[in-house]
Amino acid sequence: MPVQPADRKRCVSCKRWGGARKPGVNPGEVEYEDDARGPCNEGPWHGTLRSPRNACGQWVMWAELKLPED
Numbered sequence: 001m002p003v004q005p006a007d008r009k010r011c012v013s014c015k016r017w018g019g020a021r022k023p024g025v026n027p028g029e030v031e032y033e034d035d036a037r038g039p040c041n042e043g044p045w046h047g048t049l050r051s052p053r054n055a056c057g058q059w060v061m062w063a064e065l066k067l068p069e070d
Contacts, residue, residue, distance in 0.1 A: 001031045004052060006067065009059040012036070012052035016043035016060060019052065027068040 006013040006028045012021055013030045019038020024031045030052075037049045044058050061067075 002034060002052070003029050003031050005029055006061055006065050009055060010052060011038070011040070011050045011054045011056075011059075013062050013065060014043070014059045015062045016041045016058075017050060017052075017062070019050075021052070021062075023064050023066070027066045030062070030065065 003024050004010055004012050011017040012032050017038050018041050019032065019036045021030050021032040032052050036052050040046050040048055040050050044056050
């Protein structure tokens with residue numbers, strides 16, 4: 001299962017992405033399936049299927065994530 005850190009600000013860690021995912025083992029990481037795709041919900045790509053690795057300028061962190069403590 002691939003893992004993506006939230007600091008990359010990709011769709012998989014955005015609150016607007018509607019694909020299957022779960023918080024990773026480490027803070028600030030998201031786990032998802034290789035073939036995952038999900039709709040953008042109320043973002044700039046609203047209604048279109050997006051890859052976990054896509055990015056946009058209106059990324060908002062998914063509330064399920066906790067960032068690493070400094």
